Amino acid sequence: MPRPFRLCYITDRKALKPDELPHRILAAVLAGVDMIQIREKDLSTRDLLALTGRAVEAATSTPTRIVVNDRLDAALALGAAGVHLGTQSIPAEAARRIVPKDFLMGVSCHSLEEAEAAQAAGADYIVFGPVFVTVSKVQYGPPVGLAKLREAAAKVSIPVLALGGITVERVKLCLDAGVSGIAGISVFQSCDSIEERVRELCTLSSL
Numbered sequence: 432m433p434r435p436f437r438l439c440y441i442t443d444r445k446a447l448k449p450d451e452l453p454h455r456i457l458a459a460v461l462a463g464v465d466m467i468q469i470r471e472k473d474l475s476t477r478d479l480l481a482l483t484g485r486a487v488e489a490a491t492s493t494p495t496r497i498v499v500n501d502r503l504d505a506a507l508a509l510g511a512a513g514v515h516l517g518t519q520s521i522p523a524e525a526a527r528r529i530v531p532k533d534f535l536m537g538v539s540c541h542s543l544e545e546a547e548a549a550q551a552a553g554a555d556y557i558v559f560g561p562v563f564v565t566v567s568k569v570q571y572g573p574p575v576g577l578a579k580l581r582e583a584a585a586k587v588s589i590p591v592l593a594l595g596g597i598t599v600e601r602v603k604l605c606l607d608a609g610v611s612g613i614a615g616i617s618v619f620q621s622c623d624s625i626e627e628r629v630r631e632l633c634t635l636s637s638l
Contacts, residue, residue: 438464438612439558440456440468440615440625441468441500442616443471446616452482458624460489460490460493462628464629465495466496468515470500471500487511496512499511507534512535514536515558516554517539523536523538523552536554538558539594540558541572546583546587546591555589557590558591562575562597565596574596575595577605593614594614
């Protein structure tokens with residue numbers, strides 16, 4: 432890894448004002464967010480390519496890495512840093528066989544077994560959760576909790592990012608469980624200034 436995974440901003444334009452997302456992505460890049468996952472599943476291919484292209488351009492020559500949720504084709508076509516795979520995406524093993532060596536591949540996991548399988552398939556990192564109760568992840572069942580998060584972080588050697596119900600106050604709890612960092616939507620979008628939020632997260636958690 433070029434540098435540790437710490438903060439991953441997952442986008443959700445529907446929770447923002449119209450046309451706000453590109454500006455928030457740029458602000459996240461300028462604030463030094465380590466990774467931005469473009470997760471706009473219902474966008475047309477044309478609009479997804481436009482949004483991702485702007486994000487990749489904004490992150491050029493910065494440490495921020497842009498990954499695209501699910502759409503491996505879009506990530507490769509636009510020179511994104513990687514792809515993030517969910518339960519309905521192309522299998523991680525298949526993706527690893529066709530991507531460049533330095534192409535990042537993340538996988539969403541909800542159990543220790545899934546985390547171990549993702550690592551065996553060649554994932555560079557996993558996003559594990561939902562750790563806490565959160566409306567956006569209710570379809571995945573009850574939260575996994577800190578104990579299972581701690582177990583996953585201890586059992587796999589690749590970076591584990593905590594996801595689900597992550598607030599400023601809960602970041603330290605997740606880090607104490609042994610994860611490399613956190614991923615989330617609202618923690619980066621429910622604030623007036625991403626720069627101030629990133630500074631706050633880093634101060635509270637010693638990231």
